[in-house]
Amino acid sequence: MPIATVNPANGETLKTYEAMGEEEIERRLQLAAATFRTYRTTTFVDRGRLLIQAANLLDADQEDIARVMTTEMGKPIKQARAEAAKCAKAMRWYAERAEGLLADEEPADSDVKDSGASRVRVRYRPLGPVLAVMPWNFPLWQVMRFAAPALMAGNVGLLKHSSNVPQTALYIEDLFHRAGYTEGCFQTLLIGAGQVDDVLRDERVKAATLTGSEPAGRAVASTAGEMIKKTVLELGGSDPYVVMPSADIDRAAQIAVTARVQNNGQSCIAAKRFIVHTDVYDAFADRFVEGMKALVVGDPMLDETDVGPLSSEQGRADLEELVDDAGRSGATVLCGGHRLRRPELPGWYYPPTVLSDITREMRIHREEAFGPVATLYRASDLDEAVLIANDSPFGLSSNVWTRDEAEVDRFVRDLEAGSVYVNGMTASHPAFPFGGVKRSGFGRELSGHGIREFCNITTVWQGA
Numbered sequence: 001m002p003i004a005t006v007n008p009a010n011g012e013t014l015k016t017y018e019a020m021g022e023e024e025i026e027r028r029l030q031l032a033a034a035t036f037r038t039y040r041t042t043t044f045v046d047r048g049r050l051l052i053q054a055a056n057l058l059d060a061d062q063e064d065i066a067r068v069m070t071t072e073m074g075k076p077i078k079q080a081r082a083e084a085a086k087c088a089k090a091m092r093w094y095a096e097r098a099e100g101l102l103a104d105e106e107p108a109d110s111d112v113k114d115s116g117a118s119r120v121r122v123r124y125r126p127l128g129p130v131l132a133v134m135p136w137n138f139p140l141w142q143v144m145r146f147a148a149p150a151l152m153a154g155n156v157g158l159l160k161h162s163s164n165v166p167q168t169a170l171y172i173e174d175l176f177h178r179a180g181y182t183e184g185c186f187q188t189l190l191i192g193a194g195q196v197d198d199v200l201r202d203e204r205v206k207a208a209t210l211t212g213s214e215p216a217g218r219a220v221a222s223t224a225g226e227m228i229k230k231t232v233l234e235l236g237g238s239d240p241y242v243v244m245p246s247a248d249i250d251r252a253a254q255i256a257v258t259a260r261v262q263n264n265g266q267s268c269i270a271a272k273r274f275i276v277h278t279d280v281y282d283a284f285a286d287r288f289v290e291g292m293k294a295l296v297v298g299d300p301m302l303d304e305t306d307v308g309p310l311s312s313e314q315g316r317a318d319l320e321e322l323v324d325d326a327g328r329s330g331a332t333v334l335c336g337g338h339r340l341r342r343p344e345l346p347g348w349y350y351p352p353t354v355l356s357d358i359t360r361e362m363r364i365h366r367e368e369a370f371g372p373v374a375t376l377y378r379a380s381d382l383d384e385a386v387l388i389a390n391d392s393p394f395g396l397s398s399n400v401w402t403r404d405e406a407e408v409d410r411f412v413r414d415l416e417a418g419s420v421y422v423n424g425m426t427a428s429h430p431a432f433p434f435g436g437v438k439r440s441g442f443g444r445e446l447s448g449h450g451i452r453e454f455c456n457i458t459t460v461w462q463g464a
Contacts, residue, residue, distance in 0.1 A: 003163045003190055008074040008309040009300055009347040017166050019192050025199065028187050032129040032156050033204040035184025040126050040154040044099035047152050054179035055091040058084060065140065065171055067301070072165045073136045074309040074347070075263050076300045087144040093430040094451065098152035101448040102455065119462045124455040126154030127230070128206035131199060133220060135212045136162035136311055137266045142211050143172055145428070147186060149451035151176075157186045158205065160196055162212075164311065197223050207231065207454050211268075214439055232443030232453050234268065234435055236368040237396030239426060240389035241271035242411065244382070245279045247401035247423070253287035256374075259399065259425035261295060261352055264308050265372030266315070268440075269397045269426045272369055275377045275388050285356070285376055289334045292352040292374070297340065309347040310371050316348045319371040322364045323353060326375075329362045331355045336373070366393065382407055390416045396436035397426040418444075 004016040020028075058065070066080035075083075105122040106112075112120045130150055134142045139161065147157050161169035173188040189199065193216075200208055200223050207230040210220045217233045224231040241259060243252050259271035276284045300308030310316045316339065323337055336353030356376040358365055364375055379385035389398060398417040402408060412420050418436040419426060428434050428446060435444040444450055 001163045001192065003166050003192065005072050005167055006164060006312075007071055007347070008311050009345075011313070011347055014071065015167065017190050019195065020190050025189065025191065025195070028158070028184075028189060029129070029199070029202055029204050031184035032158055032187060035182055036126070036128050036156045039156055039182070039185055040128075042154070044102075044152070047154070048095035048098065050176075050180050051091050051095040051148060051151060054175055054181075055088040055095070057175055057178055058088045058091070061171075061175070065168070068167050068171060069139055069165070070300045070308070072168055073139060073311045074300050075137075076305045076308050078303055079263060083138060083141050087140050090141075090144055090430040090446075091148045094148040094152045098149070098451060101451050102153060115461065116463065117461050118464045121460040123458045123460055124153070124452060125458050127454050127456055128155060129158055129204055130155050130454050131158045131160065131196075131205050131208040133160045133196060133208065133210040133212065133216065134162065136165045137263055137268075139165040139168040140172070141428075143169075145430070145434075145445050145450070146209050147172070147176075148430075149446075150454055151181075151185065153451050153455055155454055156184060158199070159186070159188045160191055160199070161188065163192065166190060196220070200224060200229070201227055205229070209443075209445075209454075210234070217441060230454065232435070232445065233441035234396075234443075234445060235439060235441040236394055237268040237270075237436065237440050238272045238368045238392050238394045239269060239397045239399065239417070240392075240415070241274045241399040242379075242385050242389060242401065243274070243276045243280060243284050244385070244400075244402040244404065244407055245277050246403040246407075247280070248403075249280055249283050250287060251423075252401040253284050253291060255425050256284075256288050257291035257295070257352075260374045261292070261307050261372045264300075264310060265352075266311060266370050268368075269428070271374075271399050271425065273375050273377060273389070273392070275379050275385050277385065278378050278380055281376075281378050285334070285354075288374070288376075289354050292354055292372075293335050295352050295372075297349060297351055298345065307352060307372055309345075309349045311348070313348050315370060316350050319350055319369060319373060322367060322369050323355065323373060326355055326358065326362045326364045329359065330357060331359075331362060331364075331375075332357045334376070360391070365391075368394065382410060386411070386414045390414075393439040394436065395438035396440040397421065399425055 102124040295306040334354040336351040397419040433444040433449040
């Protein structure tokens with residue numbers, strides 16, 4: 001895949017880049033290792049000052065970087081602006097809290113005495129250069145939720161971004177440099193997917209984090225396992241959205257539309273499978289389909305646009321295959337279901353689509369639909385709702401709508417997911433751990449859990 005900016009709204013190639021050669025990669029690896037030796041000794045105050053300066057610059061750049069993101073991967077401009085603002089918020093959150101999150105811990109006095117020590121501490125120390133392999137769908141946020149905690153912990157970053165968002169990748173490197181970080185603290189590697197393995201195998205790279213597809217995660221985890229290196233993986237998701245009879249149906253249907261089509265439906269944590277109790281199924285389905293039909297599909301640079309193009313022609317083709325397979329197998333198309341053919345929209349658009357009468361034999365039941373396509377399921381009771389929700393290889397997040405606290409307890413206990421959002425849609429926040437189970441990956445990002453993922457948790461034992 002070439003490293004290039006291709007506008008998905010019209011298919012026009014705007015900029016292309018040559019992949020870095022071995023000599024430049026080596027220079028950057030040397031610089032990362034050398035920089036880490038000094039950066040690791042800086043104080044939290046110094047690191048926080050740099051990160052806040054980067055956040056201030058990002059705020060000032062918001063409109064410009066939003067337009068770059070929209071141009072490169074097609075998200076509506078209003079969502080791109082919100083993504084930039086969210087990144088600045090997370091940067092400030094870690095700048096202000098990292099010292100407390102990584103403060104030394106002291107075991108109970110009785111345990112210290114029992115060990116024969118006069119004092120015992122648990123200290124969090126940085127690991128070194130961390131390789132981040134990041135996706136195109138949230139090209140700024142996915143990177144910052146790694147970079148902010150990693151830099152505050154004293155690590156340095158190496159970014160291998162998706163090949164279709166090179167301008168965003170280069171912007172992030174430049175942002176940190178303008179904020180005052182030395183060059184080796186955060187570097188973008190303009191390399192192809194085939195070059196990742198060699199970088200990860202390099203002894204100077206101490207760990208890796210990947211957000212992306214299941215095949216990409218398997219490849220990185222396999223190499224990291226062979227090299228005995230720590231990894232965090234956030235992979236696909238096919239999140240359930242369960243609606244029970246006690247729910248506010250109007251509100252649940254309204255939020256369901258946003259939960260499905262955010263980022264043009266290209267989000268791992270987007271709700272994709274809508275599992276509705278039979279008593280309220282018809283009422284929910286009518287409102288949900290009406291809401292999906294009302295969305296404005298159009299130029300992502302316009303503020304009135306709700307849904308822009310998919311990021312690539314291949315992405316649209318993959319989505320079409322899932323929908324067509326479901327149709328051949330008996331699914332009912334309640335809206336959408338075929339690519340848009342409008343002369344004023346020559347890019348890779350696909351309309352908001354709702355499918356019902358889904359069966360286990362359909363590919364869309366097992367595979368992630370990465371685009372604005374929703375599947376509707378009918379459940380006779382709570383037990384069947386849980387069964388359908390868990391009948392997926394993924395387990396990233398989940399959404400539950402109910403006013404019954406006993407039902408909330410059951411869903412929290414039984415849903416196989418990294419998060420359970422009750423009466424609301426899944427959204428990441430710097431204060432809350434984020435990640436999944438099953439084929440959605442392992443490890444956690446954000447919160448104190450995220451900043452500690454790439455730390456050497458060190459026991460310091462002192463005798464009398």
